[in-house]
Amino acid sequence: MPEPFDRLLNATADLDTPFAIVDEPALWANADDLVRRAAGVPIRVASKSVRVRSIIERTLARDGFAGVMSYSLAESNWLADHGIDDILLAYPTTSRAALADLVADDRRRAAITVMVDSTETIDHLDQLLGAGHPAIRVCIDVDASLKLGPVHLGVRRSPVHSAQQASALAAAIAARPGFDLVGVMFYDAQIAGLPDSSPAVRLVKKRSAAELLDRRSTVIAAVSDHTKLEIVNAGGTGSLEVTGADPAITELTAGSGLFTPTLFDGYDAFEARAAAYFVLSVVRKPTPDIATLFAGGYIASGPTNKNRQPSPTWPAGLALIGTEGAGEVQTPVKGKAARDLGVGDRVVMRYAKAGEMCERFDRVALVSVDGDVELLPTYRGEGKSFG
Ligand SMILES: Cc1ncc(COP(=O)(O)O)c(C=O)c1O
Structure with missing residues (x-):
């Protein structure tokens, strides 16, 4: 055998x-390869792609990794309670209980950044948290899809696409007590999550990377008029070298590349x-x-x-x-x-x-x-x- x-x-x-089974030598060889591909840009570990706390913690202990990208606020609170002090919740939350737990504890509040993408999300958070709630850290999810006429290439998440839209939301957050805007996130799913299966796919990815390079800098400039950004997060396992090459980015994200499941077979870059x-x-x-x-x-x-x-x-x-x-x-x-x-x-x-x-x-x-x-x-x- x-x-x-x-x-x-x-x-x-x-x-x-x-x-x-997790094959330890393969796991750490994959971690090293992610770090090599990130070329000095710190990698946030996508917890959804691991779901084993000790493996997340051991990955964070390695050079090149910093912070967790979490998927639920209850999870984020739990990770913070276990000592993880930098957690970016990448998806919006409507959990009343988890929000109450977040503001009940200053350590959690300092560790966790919550994702928002509209004044509707902010209103909803305000409603669930109650008037006069302690300030929570928030990050704007910016749609990183490629729009070619009526064609939408990428995931369906944030309504914020342009610098103007990002600026309007940043201004609304800045004017709202109880929210500290600390970050922007751009997840380029159509690059990071799509295997290089044909010349057409490679071309679209290239085009999308070029469009994002331009748009990210205008969005970052527009949001920076309203706050000092600590976090500019982008990328995923499949896009580390392309996205990480943009000096405007402060950090990348990867998770799937640690386990490398079958959907991550067939990328040119690794x-x-x-x-x-x-x-x-x-x-x-x-x-x-x-x-x-x-x-x-x-x-x-x-x-x-x-x-x-x-x-x-x-x-x-x-x-x-x-x-x-x-x-x-x-x-x-x-x-x-x-x-x-x-x-x-x-x-x-x-x-x-x-x-x-x-x-x-x-x-x-x-x-x-x-x-x-x-x-x-x-x-x-x-x-x-x-x-
Ligand atoms: C916001 C966000 N960033 C990054 C990633 C990349 O994660 P992974 O490297 O596990 O594919 C994802 C995956 O869906 C995501 O939703």
Whole structure:
């Protein structure tokens, strides 16, 4: 059996399936590669793409990483309570309970920056927090999509696109007690989250990077008329070198590149080195060349195409069956390699996305280069499910 599967499977032979593995040498090689690609710009760790607190903390302890990009305010409070002191919540919140917890504690308030993108969000926060609430740190999410006539390339998030719109919102925040505007964020999903699958994609990415280089500087200048910006955040795993080359940026974000799930195969800028897997057992053999595994129906979020399915990875040459896919309780796999599989044998799978996989497991087995195993609780294993 080739590396890393011999090491990973030998090390975890005593664990009952299904379980998740993180390959430690691959994880830290990926971290080093992210830092190399960021070329000196600090990287904020996207927690949604990890969802294992100890791995987030160990990543933060490495040179080149600073701060967490979180996805829920309850999560942010929890991370702050565990000592993380720089947390950028990248998505708006409407959680009354989490907002109450935020303003109830000065440490949390100092550590956490909340995302806003309109006066409607600010009004809503004011309404939930109540009049005269202590000041909270906020950051404006600026839409970083590429607009080509009626065509919108990128995610659907913030209504703030132009420097004028950003300036108007910054002015409204500056005039509003209870809010300290400290940052702007530009997430270039159409560059960072799109594999380089064709010359057309490469061209669009190039065009978008050029448009953003111009627009970011005008937005930053417009917002800086109203406040002193501490944070100018941009990028993601797939865009570190392009986005990080803009001197206007103070920090990048990456998370998926640590685990490198299958949706991050196929980028020109980096080698796809898988670091996260899950392991299933063969429980039956309906025919000699089909092995049916227990569990495995872990479908990733996003447009529900085949590329959201998990991928049988070891033994090589296995495939899911089109009529069943990865099932709620049973996942049949077929192929020549299935002939050599018997009941009780193990199949190594990769998930399509990164941290989302951890919602399925209470812990991950971190396997060292020497085959030592450390069992690390996931968010779920710590009794946390943030969305
Ligand atoms: C705001 C924001 N920044 C950055 C990222 C990049 O994260 P990752 O490197 O895990 O793809 C994302 C991912 O969706 C995001 O929503």
